[in-house]
Amino acid sequence: MAIFYIQQLMTSFIASVAFGVIFNAPRKALPQCGFAGMVGWLLYILLQDMSVQPVTAIVVAAFCVTMISHFFAKKYKTPIIVFSVSGIIPLVPGGVAYNALRHVVENQFDQAVQLGARAFVFSGAIALGLLLAEVTNQVIRKWSIIRR
């Protein structure tokens, strides 16, 4: 079990760094990209193993990736998008979309529509995670201005 999680940690870190390179992220930001992606994916996997609904897992993971990215963005004075993109990509429901597609090809449209709707909801979960993180950040910002 521990080996499984160590594998997940390592591969998600490498994959996120690789996406940083594909998107031409600045060299000094690559470790942070990897870290954000790693934490997001670990949360997603952990929640799934605790048999939480996948939608919830995606929302939580996307939320955390964005919060971490926001922290890095402030700390290194770099646009937030540099850190967040490579962490969001693994959460994209590629597997569900693929299965939907396969059913389309096999002319099983009832299942294809079901899976397609599921892929749509999962994408919506990513959006919801980003939205919640954005709102939280704005609340924190307003709060710190008021307290000053």
Next chain:
Amino acid sequence: MNDLLKREHDIIKVCLLAGKIMLQSGAETYRVEDTMMRIAAAYGVENSQSYMTPTGIIFSVEEPQHITRLIRISDRTTNLGKIDQVNSVSRRACLGELTIEEARRALENIEQQQATYPIWLSILLAAISSGCFLIMFRGIWPDFVPAVIAGGLGFSCSVFMHRVIPVKFFAEFSGALVIGITSVWMVRLGWGQQLDTIIISSVMPLVPGLLITNAIRDLMAGHLISGLSKGAEAFVTSFAIGAGIAFVLSF
């Protein structure tokens, strides 16, 4: 009066250049708008208006004379490094560390820069990330190498097609097609076992992740047209990938 006008023209040029680089590199629309207005304000133009879609920028300044300029953005790539650099130029301009002339030169430097990493490194890492995704999607280690091969071939095919044929979405379609053919072929040869997992993980480098994130962020910031059009671009790209894979699966 003439000097003032010339200065105004220079400021507009700098702002438009900054906006153009950022939009071409794939920045969020609200960030581009914000950067342009900040640069303008840093050089003393308070009332600037900008409107942008993913394909063009309209920038207008009220005083001392009303000037409106339009820039068309035809090709868009992803280069987060350039966004970061323009961001730091605008930050320094706001702190008053740069004159207009210096800012213009810095931006022109950024514009002419090549990609930070050589293309072979991107392809290599895309291949490795495909393998990593295979493990992340609970695949088995024997499938690692097939996923690396399929992902690398597919990504390099889409990069190559993007340079040769200037038809959008065709690059992704052909990349997905190559991935599908390679994976099916390798599974037939007995090199790989789980066809589904191999295809899903090899396709990941082609997924329009930046577009998806940007579309959501733009919609949240109230840039409805940009958000919707980026969302549409992401949707069509995903559809192109899906079509490539479906084409292979239907045989």
